[in-house]
Amino acid sequence: MKCPNCGLENRPGARFCKRCGQAMEEVQGSLCPACGTANQPDARFCRQCGTSLTTASAPPQPIAELTCPACGASNKLDARFCRQCGTSLASVPSSPSADAGLTCPACGAALRPGAPFCSQCGARRTIEPVPLAPREPPLPSPPRASDAGVRVAGGVSGQMVVGDHNLVLQVEHLHGDIVHKVQQQPQVRHRSKAATSHLDPTPELLDRRTELDVAADAFGSAAPIEFHGQDGIGKTALLRHLAHHYPGGAYPQGVVYLLAQRTPVADLFQCLHDAFYESDIAFKPSERRIRDDLRGEQALVLLDDVELPRNEVESLIDVAPRCTFVLASPQRRLWARGRSIELGGLPLEDAVALVERHVGRPLTSQEQLDAQGLCAALDGRPDQLIQAAAQVCEGECSLVEVSRRAQTSARTLTTGALASLSDTARRILALLAAVKDAPLHAEHIAAILGTTDALPALQSLQQRGLAQAHSPRYSLAGTLGEELRGSWDLDPWTERALSYFASWAEGGQATELLLAEADPMLRVLEWGAGAGRWEQVLRLGRAIEGPLALDRRWGAWAQVLQWILEASRALADQAAEGWALHQLGTRALCLGEFPAARTALTQALDVRQALGDQAGAAVTQHNLDILVGLVAAPQEPEEPPEEPPRPPSPSLPLLVKGAIALVSILILSVGGWFVWTQIRPPPTPPPTYTPRPPTSTPVPAVRPTDTRQAPTPAQPRPTDTRRVPSPTPDIWGPNIEDIRVEPERYPGEALCGNQQADVSCQITDPSGVGRAALSYRYTSAEGVGTVRTEAMERTNDGRYHASLGTFPGEGELVFRVEAWDDLGNPSSSGEQGRVVLSCIPPSIEEIIIDPEYRPGKSVCYYQDLVVISSVVDSPPAEKAQFCYRFTPAEGGSPRSGCVEMERVDDQTFSAQIKAMGWWGQLSYTVEAWDGEGNASLREDVREVSMCIE
Structure with missing residues (x-):
């Protein structure tokens, strides 16, 4: 707190200046998000820079709009015709008048008609979002077999060969996918060089010398390496550097880069196989085939943003045992194998160099000192340093002002950066945070926002370090998305994106376009399922499940099908439920999961028969017949080794041999026919829209007036009156x-x-x-x-x-x-x-603070402190952390922090903290972890005294 008389900085909450004795202003209000100056509690504007103190942290709201009744596109309120299809919008009701009875969202004062700002407090007027009206998808051709609520969108179709049984999956959208059995196997070719996504080289990598040395030691071996740390700490930059600096001779297949964020492990298996193999037709190998094919591959595999559980990470590494895996993850995943290194902030010298690089000019000697304070306050985090340097580069504030904000709190720095943005830029940030940081195409951003000036705002956000480009897509940088989701209400934006993508995906988009936007659509689908937006979930899920299946992303496909099933049951849409069960059963059939396939397909058949959906039931029965054939088929015996030809044996005449062979064939034929009739269901027609007539009960032949067709003579039970199609006999366990x-x-x-x-x-x-x-x-x-x-x-x-x-x-x-x-x-x-x-955590035996004024009770406010803790564990504890909170007397602002303790020996850790600078109370904790992540915590308290006898 600065003295108004002499300008000296005093402690927070000081009542008098310690230099001149001037009475200090009692400021208990909020800090300005732009310049960090403390203001009175009832202040509406900053006394230093004039920034509004009431709207800086308010999230932007979607702008009201008109929705086209024909195509569902978003249009401006004053639009006369749809910008997408040209339909007249004259009859479309607009939102209620924005000027009638409007009040300020910040202070509640009445607003003048058309006023963009509140005359009382200066807050920007916001318009509440008008929900997009969901539109019905176009009618399919041929017409639907049932009007019970099934919606068919798009025209996605295709086929692929799946698994080890030469099954061909025909993707059909009307009644569900169809499976066929073929004899020809796909021709799979090995790539001479692994195919991977292109990674642009990074600028000169700052620091990370220890991490690069560890990677250099592991090159050429199969030991995995992991770099873990919070978002924005520099993990991706390290992987990009390694992608261009590795010994080529150690990896003849080259380098493979995979973004693993929110990707199921089964889909990562498929991506790895695609990197080394290609085929003449679409082919999804089984997991066994993938493991066999990748057993001998030798490449450097870079996995970015790994969020898989520990056992799936181990399984992924084992699938290619000769490859070196380098992982980047937000939390530690490797424990029992390889090396795991936690990435921290940059050292002071490298952090200052990063700030200078993004300021765009050499720093003066005073700015060097300010930059050092900035880097120390932000713990050397690259993403936040870039954002701070961008504010200086844009001329919004000086380096000393940015440093002062950062020393107040990192959140104050972020709030100041947001306060200086345009309304369009803030709305873009809200949308990108709403889709869970998934890269979003610039055209979709503009369409969802209903604006035409999105691209300049996106480029400005990129220059400020708030967004990162994946041309032509954008996502949020570092931990900004997490911060916005914690402070802004983003549900209106997520719902807006869900409605938009449902309408866009139903519009007959090409499969390639749907797959390119799969990530953001999966994120909003997940939100919709959790928020109960079942109608949009059903529409969007039906539109993208086919492309996911054709792209062989069967892990994501399974999740979408499960959401569709939940939506259909929540909406009581039995036709959609039968379709979803059919799809889940067909997927399990192709993967060789026969019990799960039998359960889902049987349930789908029951639902479709109950609805009278004869065409859908025929398709499901067809896939059930394929399943029965696979289960009942005998396993092919291994071919015996070839033996040299032997001369014919003279012991048996040729005629006797022929008779024996004939009798053997007859016995095998009769036995095989008997087994087949016991396990095979009654024959069903191929998938067609015309159902078979029900089988009639046989009648004695003595009645000459009976003109019905006689039953099959081989019918074992002439009184059988089972319905058609007949259910599969239960020959499996649960x-x-x-x-x-x-x-x-x-x-x-x-x-x-x-x-x-x-x-x-x-x-x-x-x-x-x-x-x-x-x-x-x-x-x-x-x-x-x-x-x-x-x-x-x-x-x-x-x-x-x-x-x-x-x-x-x-x-x-x-x-x-x-x-x-x-x-x-x-x-x-x-x-x-x-x-x-064992899960027994380390034992924290003792905490010593030196020096102490009164042992075990108090310390002096002007003395730096050394903390020594005794931690007993076998093997020795891996790390320890000291956290404290100082509450000054007389109502001053509290101060807190955490420091990682340095190891003195196997059972001792130490840390140093600066003097408290005032009297009050110091509460602190010591937390210790072992190598398995087991933790223990011990806390204590000391009085901070003036130390005057």
Whole structure:
């Protein structure tokens, strides 16, 4: 706080200047977001720079608009014709008059008609968003088989070969995808060089010498490396540098770069295979085929923004064992293998060089000092340093002003940067934050905002370090999106984007265009499913599921189908529910997940038959027939080794040999026919729109007036009156899925032995589930094994549960779930494994603060402090952190901070903090972590005294 008389900076909350004794202003109000000056509590404008103090943090709102009744495009309020299709908008009702009865959103004062700002407080007038009217998609051709609510959008179609059974998936939008069995296999060719996304080289990389040395040591080996840290810390820049600076001889296949953000692991498997192989037709190999093909590949694989759980990361690394994987992730993913390094801020010298680079000119000696203060306040974070330098470069403020804001708080710096933006730029930031930072095309940004000047604003945001370009797309930089989602209400923007993409995707867009915008559409779909916007979820999901299937992104495809199923049930749209079940079952069939395929397709068949959807039922029955054929087909035996020809044996005459062969063929034929009639359902027609007539009950031949067609003589049960199409006979055991172990230390990887663990799963069967059991084997670190079987009970949540109990120490757990239906058909989940950890955190034995005024009670306000903590653990604790909060006496502003403690020896950590500068109370904590992430916390408090006897 600055003295109004002599200008000396005093402590926050000071009542008198410590130099001249002048009474200080009692300022308890907010700080100016533009210049950081403290103002009175009731101040409406900053006394230093005049910036409004009431609207700086208010999120921008979407602008009201007219929606075209023909194509759904957004238009300006005064538009007479649609800018997209030319339809007259004269009859479209506009939003209520914006000038009638408007009040200021900040202070509540009445606004004059047409006034852009409040005359009372200076706040900008905002217009509440008018929701986009959802439009019905164009009618399909040929007409729909049912009017029960199924909407068909677009004309996406295509086919591909899937899996190891030579199945061809024909993507059809009307009644669902169709599967065929073919004999010809796709021709897969190996690439001479791995195909990858092009990465532009970064400017000269600042610092990161330790990280580059670690990467250089790992080049040529299969040991993975991980760099983890918060967004904006420089992980992607490090990967881009490595992509252009690696020993080519160590990786004959080159480098592969994959953006793993929000990408299922199955889709990353497919991306890796596509990088090394190509085929003459679209081909989705099985996971077994992918592992076989990638076993010998040797390349540098860069995975950016990895968010996968630990077990899936391990599985991804194992799929290509000779490749070196370099991961960039927000949190640590590698624990038991490779090297994991946490990226921190830049050192002071390199951080100042980064500021100078983005200011665009050499810094003066005074600016060098100001830059050092700025870098220290922001902990050397590159993204925030770039944003601060951009404000100086744009001439909005000086380096000393930016440094002062940053030392107040990093949030004040961000708020100041937002306050100086245009309205269009702020609305762009709100939209990009609403789509969860997914790159968004500039044309879509302009269309959603309803503006034509989006591109200059986007370029300005990029220059300020608030947005980053992925030409021609843009996304938010660093942690800005997280900050905006925490302070702005972005739901109106997300809903606006969801409605826009639903209308745009239904407009018959090309498959390539839909795939190019898949990421933002998946983000808004996820929001829509969570917010219950089921109609838009159903429309957009139906529009993009086909392109995802054709692009072989089957992990994302499964998620979209699940959202469609949830939407159809929430809307009570049975036709859409039957379609979604058909798609889920068809996907499982192609992947070889036969129990799941049988369950979903059977449910789809029941729904479609109940609706009278004969064409849809025929398509589902066709895929069920393919499933039955795959399950009933005998496994092809391995070909015996070739032997040299032998001379004919003279022991048996040729005629006898022929008779034996004939009898053998007859026996095999009769036996095979008998087995086939027991497992094969009654024959059904190929997919057609004309259903088969029901089979009539046979009548004795003595009635000459009966003109009905006689039944097939080979019918085993002449009184069978089953409906057509007939359900598949139940020859499988129950379907076991969604197995969970709770709680887990690392999902899918490890659990804590000292915590009660529970195993649950979903078990379904058309014939009913008879019983289920959990069998497990625990082997301790000393090699002592325990085997148990526990009955699983069905609870109110519809899942089956069994308790694992606790385990005495570290070891290994292997378990499986078994189930039997009411007919006695068994099934098993197969074995799964978990590592059992002790999960005992480090023990913080003692915290010493030196010097102390009164031991254990108080310290002096003018003395720097050294904190020493004793942390006992085996093996030694990995790191420790000291956090404090100082509350000054007489109502001053509190101060807080955290510092990472330095290791003195295996059981001692230390840290240094500056003097508090005033008397009050100091509360602090020491937190320590071991190598497995187990943490312990100890807290204490000291009085900060004036130390006057």
